[in-house]
Amino acid sequence: MATVASLFGGSALAQDAQKDAPSAPPDASTPGAPPQNSVNDTVHNMIGAWEFSNADHDKICHFNFRADTVPNGYKLDIDKNCPSLFPSTKNMIAWSVDNYGSLRLLDATGNSVVDLSEVESGMYDGFTPEEGRYILQAATSAPQLSAGDIAGDWAVTRGSGKPICVLTLANNPIAGDILALKVKPGCDVSVTRFSPTGWRVDEGELMLISPNGQTWQFEQNDTNTWQRVPESSVPVVLVRQ
Numbered sequence: 001m002a003t004v005a006s007l008f009g010g011s012a013l014a015q016d017a018q019k020d021a022p023s024a025p026p027d028a029s030t031p032g033a034p035p036q037n038s039v040n041d042t043v044h045n046m047i048g049a050w051e052f053s054n055a056d057h058d059k060i061c062h063f064n065f066r067a068d069t070v071p072n073g074y075k076l077d078i079d080k081n082c083p084s085l086f087p088s089t090k091n092m093i094a095w096s097v098d099n100y101g102s103l104r105l106l107d108a109t110g111n112s113v114v115d116l117s118e119v120e121s122g123m124y125d126g127f128t129p130e131e132g133r134y135i136l137q138a139a140t141s142a143p144q145l146s147a148g149d150i151a152g153d154w155a156v157t158r159g160s161g162k163p164i165c166v167l168t169l170a171n172n173p174i175a176g177d178i179l180a181l182k183v184k185p186g187c188d189v190s191v192t193r194f195s196p197t198g199w200r201v202d203e204g205e206l207m208l209i210s211p212n213g214q215t216w217q218f219e220q221n222d223t224n225t226w227q228r229v230p231e232s233s234v235p236v237v238l239v240r241q
Contacts, residue, residue, distance in 0.1 A: 042097045042101045042103075042118075043067075043074070043097050046065045046095070046097070046103070047065055047066065047067050048064070048065060048138070048139070049062060049063070049064055049138075049139040050062065050063045050064075050065060050136055050137065050138055050139055051063075051136070051137050051138075051139050052078075052082070052086070052089070052134065052135075052136050053134070053135050053136075053137075054086075054131070054132060054133065054134065054135070055132065055133040055134075055135060057135070057223075058222050058223045058224075059085045059086065059221075059222045060085075060220050060221065060222055061078065061079045061081055061082035061085055061086065061089070061221070062078075062079045062082075062139065062219070063076060063077065063078050063079075063082075063136070064076070064077040064078075065095055070093070070094050071094075071110065072094055072096060072106055072110035073094040073095050073096030073104070073106055073110075074094060074095055074096065075093070075094060076092055076093060076094050076095045076105065076106075078092055079219065080231050081219070081221050081227055084221075085221065085222065086131055086134075087130075087131070088113055088114060088128060088130065088131055089105075089113070091107040091108065091113065092105050092106065092107060092113055092114075093106065093107065093108055094106040094107075094108075094110075101118060102115055102116065102117050102118075103115070103116040103117075103118070103124055103136070104116075114126050114128060114134060116134065116136055122137055122138040122140075123135065123136070123137045123138075124136040124137070139204065145201060145204075145220075147171050147179055147201070148171055150169060150201065150206065151169050151170060151171040151179075152168070152169060152240065152241070153166055153167070153168050153169075153240075153241040154166070154167050154168075154169060154226075154238040154239065154240055154241060155167075155238070155239045155241055156187075156188075156191055156236065156237075156238060157236070157237045157238075157239055158188075158190075158234055158235070158236050158237075159234045159235070161237070161239075163239070164187065164188035164190070164191065165183065165184070165186075165187035165188055165191040165192075166184040166187070166241065167181060167182065167183055167184065167191075167196070167208075167238075168181065168182040168184065169181055169199050170182065174197070174198055175198070177200050178198040178199070178200050178209060179198060179199055179200060180197070180198060181196050181197055181198050181199045181208065181209075183195065183196065194208075194210055194214065194216065195210050195211070196208040196209060196210050196216070197209070197210065197211055204219075204220070205217050205218065205219055205229075206218040206219075206220070206226050206238070216228055216236075217229050218238055221237070223240075224239060224240040225237055225238065225239050225240070226238040
């Protein structure tokens with residue numbers, strides 16, 4: 001009798017211990033749970049340069065997703081021209097990926113400013129009522145502009161936006177991948193001193209080239225404007241005419 005009681009008592013104690021024990025987190029085989037390595041893979045794949053645009057692709061700026069850890073996520077660098085195109089980006093300083101692979105762009109307090117979902121490899125989209133739809137795509141997969149897309153007359157503006165020169169970017173080569181450029185009469189001395197005679201597109205940047213090899217580099221703001229980089233206290237911008 002004592003032996004039977006001992007057995008039943010031990011069984012009851014084991015059952016009570018099982019009831020009180022915390023349940024284990026779901027593993028990758030649990031229905032509905034994301035694979036354990038899916039988030040790590042997504043984080044790894046995000047590192048690098050990305051293009052951020054609106055649905056019409058006429059407003060464009062660039063992000064750099066970094067692996068440096070910061071409170072609430074990882075460090076995010078954005079182009080200085082981003083807030084003028086997308087005010088929502090003004091306070092973005094970090095990024096993170098949730099358990100299901102959604103991308104969250106965060107402010108300094110860790111709050112999400114924009115959430116984006118992956119629609120295909122290397123491309124995400126999101127939406128806010130204030131700014132509409134966003135497209136985020138890896139810089140290597142973003143649409144590449146051809147010389148024909150850029151060729152034409154462009155005004156050089158400085159500071160206030162008043163034109164100080166007009167350049168004609170032609171679509172005919174003068175040497176290798178360098179295309180012809182003409183400086184129209186009446187230009188400011190800052191441009192005539194540089195005296196560009198050629199131009200080309202290199203990894204998404206527009207480069208103006210002088211005969212001595214000096215270059216001015218520009219990053220695209222939108223379809224009609226390019227801003228000189230690195231940015232100075234007095235911005236220099238190309239505006240399509």
